[in-house]
Amino acid sequence: MKKTILIITISIISCTNNDVIVNTAIDDNVVDLKGKLKTLEFVINTHYQKNDELVPYKDITKEDYIYYANGLLKEVRAIQYSIDSNTTNPVINSDTITHLKEYKYENNRIKEIQTYRKGNSITIESFNYTGDLITERIEAYNSSYYTYKYTYNSAKELIKEEMYKNQYPSPITIIEFINTNGVITHETQTKGDNAYSIEYIYDEYHNPLKDILPSAFLKILKEGKNNRLNKYNNISNITYNSDNYPLQKIDSDDYNTILETYYQYYK
Numbered sequence: 001m002k003k004t005i006l007i008i009t010i011s012i013i014s015c016t017n018n019d020v021i022v023n024t025a026i027d028d029n030v031v032d033l034k035g036k037l038k039t040l041e042f043v044i045n046t047h048y049q050k051n052d053e054l055v056p057y058k059d060i061t062k063e064d065y066i067y068y069a070n071g072l073l074k075e076v077r078a079i080q081y082s083i084d085s086n087t088t089n090p091v092i093n094s095d096t097i098t099h100l101k102e103y104k105y106e107n108n109r110i111k112e113i114q115t116y117r118k119g120n121s122i123t124i125e126s127f128n129y130t131g132d133l134i135t136e137r138i139e140a141y142n143s144s145y146y147t148y149k150y151t152y153n154s155a156k157e158l159i160k161e162e163m164y165k166n167q168y169p170s171p172i173t174i175i176e177f178i179n180t181n182g183v184i185t186h187e188t189q190t191k192g193d194n195a196y197s198i199e200y201i202y203d204e205y206h207n208p209l210k211d212i213l214p215s216a217f218l219k220i221l222k223e224g225k226n227n228r229l230n231k232y233n234n235i236s237n238i239t240y241n242s243d244n245y246p247l248q249k250i251d252s253d254d255y256n257t258i259l260e261t262y263y264q265y266y267k
Helices: 215-221
Strands: 003-008 037-050 053-067 073-084 097-106 109-117 120-130 133-140 145-152 158-165 173-180 183-191 194-199 202-206 226-228 235-240 246-252 258-265
Touching (some): 133 215, 158 215
Antiparallel strands (some): 003 235, 037 053, 037 258, 073 097, 097 109, 109 120, 133 145, 145 158, 183 194, 202 226
């Protein structure tokens, strides 16, 4: 049985220790993947100007999810391509942008994420812990890096994120959260003299990320057991499967751009 619900949606956005140990449980023969996220496909429906007319086209990204034997996420392999309204059978050619994201663990705690574009490393994220919580993430590029520092309350709930660029002593962005029972309901983001606030609303259904990523990492992604539903006043139509996981999500914005997200799970 499938069920559809009309809701307000949210979209979200997410590094360097030199001593990284790859998880000892590496094995491509994962015992049971049933129910885990298999693919995500993002389809952006928009248009471009050609002479005096607007030509519809789609930007498509497909992500495949690969796992270690213990069920933790190992790799995300992505392809990106565009097709216009006159293309019925697109051919993925040399213009296709291919991304690979590799996840490495130490004692089942995420320690490094390395992202490649067409075989070339473009970012390395590393994570430092205090106890079982991630308190620092370093995102390194070729010539610069960003440091994210995380603060928690006594209940181990995320309450603040500070972002620093290179060796600058002051944060360029500060985000403060209202976090109740592990659920973020409100954030206030400050950048320079500008500040804005966002209230979060969630559904009552399963977030597929909770089954594939460690809880400490989910905290800094601002993800939980349910799906976040609202941000920037976007509206979504979401369809769930019989196990109450998302199957399809359709978002729209003020510029007549529609984003369709399709979920597939291992059977």
